[in-house]
Amino acid sequence: MTPQDVEAVYEALARKIDAIAPDQTEPFLAKLALLLAYDCADVARVQRRIDEAALNLDHP
Amino acid sequence: MRPVGRSETDSLYFSYPHFEPPQERAHLEDRAPVAIVGAGPIGMTAALTLARHGIASVLFESKATFNDGSRAICIARPSFHILERIGAVSPFLDKALGWTKGRSFYRGKQILEFEMPDSADEKYRPMYNLQQQFIEQFLWQAIVAQPLIELRWQSTVTGIQDIAGGMMLEVRDLNGTYTMPAEYVLAADGARSPLRKMRGHRLHGEYYEGKYVIADVQMPHDYPTIRRALFDPDCRPGGTVLVHKQPDDIWRIDYQLADDESEADATKEENVRASVAAVLADLDYHGPWELEWWSIYSANTLALDDYRDGRLFFIGDSAHIVPIFGVRGLNNGLADAENIGWKLAHVLTGRAEPALLDSYSPERRGATLDVFANASKSARFMTPPTRGWRLMRDAALNLALSHDFVGFLAKPRQMTPYTYADSPIVAADDQTFGQGSPVAGAALPNARLGEGFLSDHLGQGYTLISFDAALRVDLPDLVTLHLALETPAARVLGAGPKTAYLVRPDGHIAARWHDAAPDQVLAAFHLSQGRPAQ
Numbered sequence: 001m002t003p004q005d006v007e008a009v010y011e012a013l014a015r016k017i018d019a020i021a022p023d024q025t026e027p028f029l030a031k032l033a034l035l036l037a038y039d040c041a042d043v044a045r046v047q048r049r050i051d052e053a054a055l056n057l058d059h060p
Numbered sequence: 061m062r063p064v065g066r067s068e069t070d071s072l073y074f075s076y077p078h079f080e081p082p083q084e085r086a087h088l089e090d091r092a093p094v095a096i097v098g099a100g101p102i103g104m105t106a107a108l109t110l111a112r113h114g115i116a117s118v119l120f121e122s123k124a125t126f127n128d129g130s131r132a133i134c135i136a137r138p139s140f141h142i143l144e145r146i147g148a149v150s151p152f153l154d155k156a157l158g159w160t161k162g163r164s165f166y167r168g169k170q171i172l173e174f175e176m177p178d179s180a181d182e183k184y185r186p187m188y189n190l191q192q193q194f195i196e197q198f199l200w201q202a203i204v205a206q207p208l209i210e211l212r213w214q215s216t217v218t219g220i221q222d223i224a225g226g227m228m229l230e231v232r233d234l235n236g237t238y239t240m241p242a243e244y245v246l247a248a249d250g251a252r253s254p255l256r257k258m259r260g261h262r263l264h265g266e267y268y269e270g271k272y273v274i275a276d277v278q279m280p281h282d283y284p285t286i287r288r289a290l291f292d293p294d295c296r297p298g299g300t301v302l303v304h305k306q307p308d309d310i311w312r313i314d315y316q317l318a319d320d321e322s323e324a325d326a327t328k329e330e331n332v333r334a335s336v337a338a339v340l341a342d343l344d345y346h347g348p349w350e351l352e353w354w355s356i357y358s359a360n361t362l363a364l365d366d367y368r369d370g371r372l373f374f375i376g377d378s379a380h381i382v383p384i385f386g387v388r389g390l391n392n393g394l395a396d397a398e399n400i401g402w403k404l405a406h407v408l409t410g411r412a413e414p415a416l417l418d419s420y421s422p423e424r425r426g427a428t429l430d431v432f433a434n435a436s437k438s439a440r441f442m443t444p445p446t447r448g449w450r451l452m453r454d455a456a457l458n459l460a461l462s463h464d465f466v467g468f469l470a471k472p473r474q475m476t477p478y479t480y481a482d483s484p485i486v487a488a489d490d491q492t493f494g495q496g497s498p499v500a501g502a503a504l505p506n507a508r509l510g511e512g513f514l515s516d517h518l519g520q521g522y523t524l525i526s527f528d529a530a531l532r533v534d535l536p537d538l539v540t541l542h543l544a545l546e547t548p549a550a551r552v553l554g555a556g557p558k559t560a561y562l563v564r565p566d567g568h569i570a571a572r573w574h575d576a577a578p579d580q581v582l583a584a585f586h587l588s589q590g591r592p593a594q
């Protein structure tokens with residue numbers, strides 16, 4: 001992916017999150033994660049990404 | 061529970077018989093080879109299995125009739141084979157509703173239609189619906205026709221003690237208290253098992269939050285026998301509803317309670333009526349209906365650490381409690397009953413060593429733990445326990461509206477028979493077989509054979525299925541079935557010209573060989589009877 005591609009995805013996500021109802025953000029992102037994981041078709045890689053996405057977030 | 065004004069056994073469609081305690085009393089204290097405590101479906105199946113193998117038993121039941129409601133309604137294919145082996149299947153086939161299909165809906169839209177595995181090689185359908193009273197009635201009819209079984213109604217076992225060579229039971233009925241010795245005792249006394257408590261044992265496992273009301277209504281609803289699961293329906297936002305058809309126009313509606321609904325409120329008649337009416341409206345049914353019976357059920361996975369305590373064996377709900385999704389409460393118990401039944405019979409008739417009985421708990425507890433693994437997955441999907449599970453469950457359901465690949469998550473993980481691969485009485489599997497054929501310990505799959513099925517040709521005891529006409533092993537209790545390589549069975553069993561399968565009385569594979577030799581068959585046969593290698 002080129003930096004331009006990454007930017008395009010980043011902008012599309014921001015627009016879509018603004019377009020859906022605020023309380024639908026979580027389900028939207030969860031659905032997207034399932035879809036992209038399905039396309040990626042590499043469980044180990046997806047699992048690694050799941051852990052990476054949790055980095056630097058607040059944990060209880 | 062039933063509507064106001066109707067007693068526990070005042071059913072819209074079922075006439076409850078009333079059974080008296082034993083009148084003839086002279087023999088009550090006579091020693092029995094096997095005593096069975098509890099004449100629910102599991103205790104009765106154990107008695108019939110023992111009888112099929114020539115062993116007499118005495119069955120004790122506290123109540124004066126069958127249980128009060130439809131309770132466990134789904135009978136899986138492997139259970140139909142058990143019913144056939146104990147000679148009781150025919151009324152079940154006449155009355156039960158076979159089914160193969162399920163549909164799942166999310167917010168009113170269908171997201172999945174699944175078919176359970178079925179084919180021309182199968183004698184029975186994957187699942188049948190039948191109310192538990194009929195299950196008990198049909199088993200009871202088989203018992204009445206069986207001179208080896210004595211069923212004592214209104215007879216409560218109040219004590220149990222170890223004695224030399226057996227156990228002593230203390231029994232109370234309307235006419236007094238007596239004791240009866242037995243060589244072995246089966247505790248089929250249900251989820252609250254008094255025997256479990258008397259012996260100081262406890263169930264261990266997990267309790268889940270989700271509670272379901274299960275309600276039966278009678279109505280002329282024109283919908284085929286297809287299991288429906290409604291996720292997040294209008295009638296129960298955030299909850300789950302299951303709908304099953306039963307014989308006699310009875311429909312089972314299971315609905316999940318919200319976290320803030322108390323059990324006491326939810327089971328009040330007016331609340332049950334309102335909840336059911338809302339579900340029926342969601343199903344687009346607007347005709348008349350009558351409320352028949354209801355109860356409450358929770359999704360726990362609990363089991364004893366060991367199903368055996370000396371000469372006492374726990375079978376059915378006394379040994380394990382499983383969630384209702386996946387319909388294993390009854391089916392798992394029926395397999396317990398057959399498992400201990402044939403083993404005890406073989407030991408009591410001297411055909412096998414007492415060590416055979418050591419295999420009961422590992423085999424059946426293993427099956428329960430496998431059920432738990434699946435049931436926990438189902439329970440988490442049906443009743444998500446936390447925010448994370450709920451978010452992902454809802455996301456998957458929502459995604460399933462547009463994409464098929466996630467829909468399978470909503471499938472019930474139905475009963476498949478457990479493979480006794482780690483059993484002490486199952487031989488190590490022969491690794492030279494190709495993929496796809498059943499391993500040692502698995503239930504023998506069925507196949508068409510002649511006018512009927514492979515299962516029709518199995519013996520009462522052990523069966524050696526051999527594709528080599530020259531293979532002969534002479535053993536009492538072993539029937540040899542020679543099959544040709546052109547049969548569908550050869551394909552299902554991955555057979556070559558010298559292949560053989562040794563099949564146990566319960567239809568599980570004790571051992572198999574791609575290229576069998578008689579001494580191997582002998583060794584596996586002895587292992588399967590609890591005898592050390594010779």
Ligand SMILES: Cc1cc2nc3c(=O)[nH]c(=O)nc-3n(C[C@H](O)[C@H](O)[C@H](O)COP(=O)(O)OP(=O)(O)OC[C@H]3O[C@@H](n4cnc5c(N)ncnc54)[C@H](O)[C@@H]3O)c2cc1C
Nearest residue numbers: 098100101102122131132216217249250355376377389390
């Ligand atoms: C309200 C309810 C709803 C259910 N719904 C479902 C469902 O929807 N799906 C499903 O798969 N399963 C369901 N189950 C579970 C299912 O009914 C059981 O798995 C099944 O009945 C187990 O059979 P059992 O023979 O082990 O025990 P039970 O059917 O409970 O039989 C035990 C018997 O032992 C007798 N007994 C107890 N103590 C003594 C004693 N001391 N002396 C003599 N007799 C004694 C009792 O009277 C009883 O008849 C439900 C259970 C209940 C209670």
